[in-house]
Amino acid sequence: MIDVYSTATPNGHKVHIMLEECGLPYRVHHIDIGAGDQFKPDFLAISPNNKIPAIVDADGPDGKPISLFESGAILVYLASKVGKFLGNSDREKFNTLQWLMFQMGGVGPMLGQAHHFRIYAPEKIEYAINRYTNETRRLYGVIDKQVKKSGYLAGEEYTIADIATFPWLRSWKNQGIDWTEFPDAKRWFDEISERPAVQRGVEVLANLRKPLLDDKSRETLFGGTQYAKR
Known part of the structure; x- marks a missing residue:
């Protein structure tokens, strides 16, 4: 089982789509970036740059759990795991x-x-x-x-x-x-x-997406909270 820590943004949807395309079992944990969930210690432990998405794969390359952040790295990892979407040669x-x-x-x-x-x-x-x-x-x-x-x-x-x-x-x-x-x-x-996996992927957490235009969200994402030393 792969645990996905994410929200409904373009970077989050990359990984949601990829998991659907790969057919891998996964469990989603919503990170409310407007509320500051990305700064919580448990999330920073797997994503030290306080950005979504991040994953924890209980069945890592050596049979032990592995955590990854950065959406591009996650895509490469998942492609390597299933042997698809990366090319053969x-x-x-x-x-x-x-x-x-x-x-x-x-x-x-x-x-x-x-x-x-x-x-x-x-x-x-x-x-x-x-x-x-x-x-x-x-x-x-x-x-x-x-x-x-x-x-x-x-x-x-x-x-x-x-x-x-x-x-x-x-x-x-x-x-x-x-x-x-x-x-x-x-x-x-x-x-x-039109790809079915893409249509499923972009719906992941979409119902929890909120406008990020209120003062609290602006401060969290673009103000002092974002830039505080951790």
């Missing part, structure tokens, strides 16, 4: 990993900043909104070009690179995106949306 695996890193280093951080300055920031800063919206559009263009050429991000097969990237594009409207500019990315997005 070394060439395929490294190609998948480079597109996973594209998501981890580019898509997630930049789209996250677009979300912040377009939606959550208490003041509208035009420079920041334009910078991150433009970078978001550029990244959509990279995805559009790649999937037009190869079908999926890492080639002809669906991999953890697609699983990692897809949840971030679900908020395309909030990111200022017009799908008509990116028809191949839209085709890719719609195809992934």
Whole structure:
């Protein structure tokens, strides 16, 4: 049994989708990030960077429990555990990993900043909104070009690179995106949306998601509570 500590965010949904795709048994523990659950000692013990998601697999590689944080690392671990969604040859695996890193280093951080300055920031800063919206559009263009050429991000097969990237594009409207500019990315997005495991994965904890616009949530996520030394 895999214990998943998460909430209904793009990074959380990466792991929810992957677990559904892999068919692995798992148990979900909701981490209410607006309320500050991510700062509790028990969670920090498995996720020292106080970010979701994190997992504990009772049946680790050596038969002993293993805990992991960082969504990309979790995807690689689960793919290795089941022997799927990572590629078969070394060439395929490294190609998948480079597109996973594209998501981890580019898509997630930049789209996250677009979300912040377009939606959550208490003041509208035009420079920041334009910078991150433009970078978001550029990244959509990279995805559009790649999937037009190869079908999926890492080639002809669906991999953890697609699983990692897809949840971030679900908020395309909030990111200022017009799908008509990116028809191949839209085709890719719609195809992934139709996968039964994806549909199940994005529903995990979705009923517990709350708007993060109240003063307490803002302070917890973006204020002194987030930056306190632990």
